[in-house]
Amino acid sequence: MSQKTYVMIKPDAVARGFVGRIVQRFEDTGLIIERLEYGVVTQDEAAQNYREHEGKPFYAGLVDYITSGPVVKMVLSGPEAVAVCRKLMGATNPRDAAPGTIRGDFGLSVEANVVHGSDSPESAEREIAIFFGA
Numbered sequence: 001m002s003q004k005t006y007v008m009i010k011p012d013a014v015a016r017g018f019v020g021r022i023v024q025r026f027e028d029t030g031l032i033i034e035r036l037e038y039g040v041v042t043q044d045e046a047a048q049n050y051r052e053h054e055g056k057p058f059y060a061g062l063v064d065y066i067t068s069g070p071v072v073k074m075v076l077s078g079p080e081a082v083a084v085c086r087k088l089m090g091a092t093n094p095r096d097a098a099p100g101t102i103r104g105d106f107g108l109s110v111e112a113n114v115v116h117g118s119d120s121p122e123s124a125e126r127e128i129a130i131f132f133g134a
């Protein structure tokens with residue numbers, strides 16, 4: 001059954017020139033890129049996207065970082081899209097992410113970890129609405 005997920009190439013990866021290579025890896029999965037947009041995340045969008053982390057010590061830094069420069073926002077669809085993208089991204093901390101995963105290959109630190117991807121179909125629906133509207 002087809003599923004949608006929200007993926008975002010974070011500011012560090014856009015600034016370092018990895019957009020093409022990262023988009024390629026998502027395309028290589030066979031998932032369909034339904035939406036793709038370059039832009040800057042607003043404070044409000046960042047707060048909505050990361051509301052589950054509000055109150056954590058890294059929250060302020062996370063919002064500052066995700067709004068610090070342009071990102072690439074995508075909606076991908078296909079079978080098990082959420083899990084397929086999470087697996088391709090690798091562990092949250094690039095130091096723990098396997099080689100061959102996007103974070104394992106391009107990540108610098110847990111803060112600058114290259115990509116965001118929805119963690120469930122429910123999160124995906126919510127995040128797609130935040131960044132692309134209902």
Ligand code: IDP
Pocket residue numbers: 053058062091092110111112113115116117119
């Ligand atoms: P995820 O991006 O793999 O789903 P989450 O736990 O949802 O990971 O955290 C959201 C983002 O917050 C991470 O991608 C990472 O950039 C940042 N983050 C998570 N844990 C830490 C931490 O302990 N210190 C600093 N930043 C963190």
Ligand code: MG
Pocket residue numbers: 117119
């Ligand atoms: Mg998460």
